[in-house]
Amino acid sequence: MLSEDEAKDLLSFLTLEMRADVKGQATGYILGLTGNRDGCRYLQSKPDFLKALVTLTSDPSIAIVKDCFHALINLSADETLHQPLVKETEILSKLIPKLQDPEFVFSDRICTILSNLSRHEQTCRDVFKALQELNVGLDRLVEIFCTEGFNKKASLHYLAPLLSNLTQLPEARHFILDKDRCVIQRLLPFTQYEESITRRGGVVGTLRNCCFDYVHHEWLLSDAVDILPFLLLPLAGPEELSEEENEGLPVDLQYLPEDKRREEDPDIRKMLLETLMLLTATKVGRQILKSKNVYPIMREFHKWEKDPHVISACEKLVQALIGDEPEVGMENLMEVEIPKDVEEKLQELDAKEQEQMEKDKQELEKSQNESPEGLER
Amino acid sequence: MAAPTQGEDSDDGMDEFMEKFKTQKYHNAFNESNWEEEFEKVPMFMKTAPENIDPEKHPDLACIQHIIHDDDRTPEEKARSLKDEGNEYFKEKKYKKAVVSYTEGLKTSCVNPELNAVLYTNRAAAHFHLGNMRSALNDATAAKKLKPDHNKAIIRGAQCLLELRNYAGALQWCDEGLKLFPTDKKLQELRATADKQKREADRDARKAKVKAKKQQNEKEALLAAIKERGIKLLKTEKPPHRASDSEDEDRDEDTSRALADLQLDGISSQEATGARVYMDEQGVLHWPVMFLYPEHSQTDFFSAFSEDASFIDHLAVMFGEELPPWDIDQKYQPQNLQMFFEDPEKGNLYQVDLQESLLRVLQHQRCSVKAGTPSFIVLVSESPFSRQFLSGKKVQRLKLLK
Numbered sequence: 001m002l003s004e005d006e007a008k009d010l011l012s013f014l015t016l017e018m019r020a021d022v023k024g025q026a027t028g029y030i031l032g033l034t035g036n037r038d039g040c041r042y043l044q045s046k047p048d049f050l051k052a053l054v055t056l057t058s059d060p061s062i063a064i065v066k067d068c069f070h071a072l073i074n075l076s077a078d079e080t081l082h083q084p085l086v087k088e089t090e091i092l093s094k095l096i097p098k099l100q101d102p103e104f105v106f107s108d109r110i111c112t113i114l115s116n117l118s119r120h121e122q123t124c125r126d127v128f129k130a131l132q133e134l135n136v137g138l139d140r141l142v143e144i145f146c147t148e149g150f151n152k153k154a155s156l157h158y159l160a161p162l163l164s165n166l167t168q169l170p171e172a173r174h175f176i177l178d179k180d181r182c183v184i185q186r187l188l189p190f191t192q193y194e195e196s197i198t199r200r201g202g203v204v205g206t207l208r209n210c211c212f213d214y215v216h217h218e219w220l221l222s223d224a225v226d227i228l229p230f231l232l233l234p235l236a237g238p239e240e241l242s243e244e245e246n247e248g249l250p251v252d253l254q255y256l257p258e259d260k261r262r263e264e265d266p267d268i269r270k271m272l273l274e275t276l277m278l279l280t281a282t283k284v285g286r287q288i289l290k291s292k293n294v295y296p297i298m299r300e301f302h303k304w305e306k307d308p309h310v311i312s313a314c315e316k317l318v319q320a321l322i323g324d325e326p327e328v329g330m331e332n333l334m335e336v337e338i339p340k341d342v343e344e345k346l347q348e349l350d351a352k353e354q355e356q357m358e359k360d361k362q363e364l365e366k367s368q369n370e371s372p373e374g375l376e377r
Numbered sequence: 378m379a380a381p382t383q384g385e386d387s388d389d390g391m392d393e394f395m396e397k398f399k400t401q402k403y404h405n406a407f408n409e410s411n412w413e414e415e416f417e418k419v420p421m422f423m424k425t426a427p428e429n430i431d432p433e434k435h436p437d438l439a440c441i442q443h444i445i446h447d448d449d450r451t452p453e454e455k456a457r458s459l460k461d462e463g464n465e466y467f468k469e470k471k472y473k474k475a476v477v478s479y480t481e482g483l484k485t486s487c488v489n490p491e492l493n494a495v496l497y498t499n500r501a502a503a504h505f506h507l508g509n510m511r512s513a514l515n516d517a518t519a520a521k522k523l524k525p526d527h528n529k530a531i532i533r534g535a536q537c538l539l540e541l542r543n544y545a546g547a548l549q550w551c552d553e554g555l556k557l558f559p560t561d562k563k564l565q566e567l568r569a570t571a572d573k574q575k576r577e578a579d580r581d582a583r584k585a586k587v588k589a590k591k592q593q594n595e596k597e598a599l600l601a602a603i604k605e606r607g608i609k610l611l612k613t614e615k616p617p618h619r620a621s622d623s624e625d626e627d628r629d630e631d632t633s634r635a636l637a638d639l640q641l642d643g644i645s646s647q648e649a650t651g652a653r654v655y656m657d658e659q660g661v662l663h664w665p666v667m668f669l670y671p672e673h674s675q676t677d678f679f680s681a682f683s684e685d686a687s688f689i690d691h692l693a694v695m696f697g698e699e700l701p702p703w704d705i706d707q708k709y710q711p712q713n714l715q716m717f718f719e720d721p722e723k724g725n726l727y728q729v730d731l732q733e734s735l736l737r738v739l740q741h742q743r744c745s746v747k748a749g750t751p752s753f754i755v756l757v758s759e760s761p762f763s764r765q766f767l768s769g770k771k772v773q774r775l776k777l778l779k
Contacts, residue, residue: 139559180560182568186552224569229576251576255583 014052027067034074047088054089069109076116082123092130102151111158118165138175146186160202167209177216188230204271211278214334217285234263239300248293266307273313280320281333295321308360456487475503494524501533513537526557535567544575609745652680667752672762673703684736708757715758726772
């Protein structure tokens, strides 16, 4: 890495007042450093550099600003940089307010950085706190997120993973699940947002996190929110169901056209199934899912799905749907106490299953690579 | 109450006036039987205002009304009074009158945006209750323009849009409102309702599309079956225009026209049952068939003649036990009957072998189906009428195709 003197010199080039060409080279060099892990770790111990990068995001030269943002994105992807970034620099107070500016060109970069920083609980808390203090609370974020074309120069898709990460905090979930407001309802349509997998994935992640709080399940499944169709639609296909089966389905799933496609990303499909699974934790939830004809949708889905991990999640859900009601005292699956030895056994089985699924998945990928559609030799 | 005589404005006059009471009895007192009626006439104690204020009958009320509409007051005062008047009418569910009052209030040159917003919003409410959704929406919009945070205007506007089935519009107004009043229950409820109805409407559209597709497929299968059998359908000159789905228009055009021919007869014939050829589960076609008896100007209509059935079977039933009432000579007996179909192009008659099935006859190269209904002429063989009927025409015995 750099010697003490070299570092000192480099730092002196990273000021707003410096000549553009020198500045440009310096930021370029830093960007190079952030491209690998060692470089990032080096910068971890150099808060002055981090500060300089943040300051230079206001530089008049677009090229320099671009490099700085790029460098910050790389740095924020490394967990060890999280606390240094938020504690030693003004990164949050400087960047967060910019999100409200519908003309700001680099808003997408900011969303990515914030999304990275909020991945782990500790810094996530810092991000959440900063959002509140800077008056860009969750309500404002959701509003910006749901307003089509809020920023003409930035898609703001990465607000979705940011929201998803924030909901690991109970305070954030509390806001999204506020019965007196209309927040989560606004997010639901985005489970079908075709233009961006990031948006879709982030929203589904948010919903999944919110479903961990089972006290809200009944409300979520009621007409006030009606979360179920939005979870099922991405999993439903064009297969024709009988009139009888159709009439029993939630309105949005009835009579789907022949060109209906399922969610293409297997991870998102898995998350959706996990969310549905969470909703079967309570007796009420199970009853509602059963009565809304979720089973035929899962039946057709199971026939179509190829990914072993996702199939497994589907089978677990089906099991919950068609299995017998648990005995008295165990109706809320999230509150059941599992004896230690049983828990260990289950974890063992889980690990074995994971191994097997990985093997299956690799087999699947292998066979796909060997014989692409054209069946070339 | 007795009115003081004119010109009495001096104290002396007052004393005299007071003196009168010592000698005269008070005449116009309310008596027990009519005091409630009388009370109703006093403006202060009126429970409801009369429909039309007749200055003769209610001089006091007319007076008060005049004060409200008096030009001496400021526009704002006038507008406010008119608003109150409108509100009174509204409470009594006299919505048309309320609209008039509010309109008058808006006509004043009052420039208070708050007051005007209220006038618009209230008028919107009156229109809403009268079922004039568009007027109500216009008024709500005007109110919102004057005062963008006017909660009632936003709610009313959203309600109108919902009634007009403009779900996207209703949702937009609700969301705007919720930005300003995030915890407003009414707005949340409206939003949920609009969302629900929108999704139901979407489902209905999908259902209709699926149904239409199914019908389309059935029709195409039917036409294919007819074509496969080599049966010719005569095209009528002007097929009725059918509104078809824009996406499938090209494909539908031919199908529609052909089907229109099939359908026409069922509607235009005297036996109008809307009967049309159909294919049963076994793939057998059933045709509506017309039998003509020119001798007596009679017809028989069979709504579903199976293509596999033979004519003799049907005729045996039709002219079996009881002969038709018009057959006065009782000569239309199955063994005496002859049946023909006409070739419209050449005007020839072809005699049909009654043992044959409908399908075989229809497949004959000169046989065609007009307006979806095969028709056959029935005569009594060797009868005077038949001889006369057939004399001018060229007749051929049916040669069956292999």
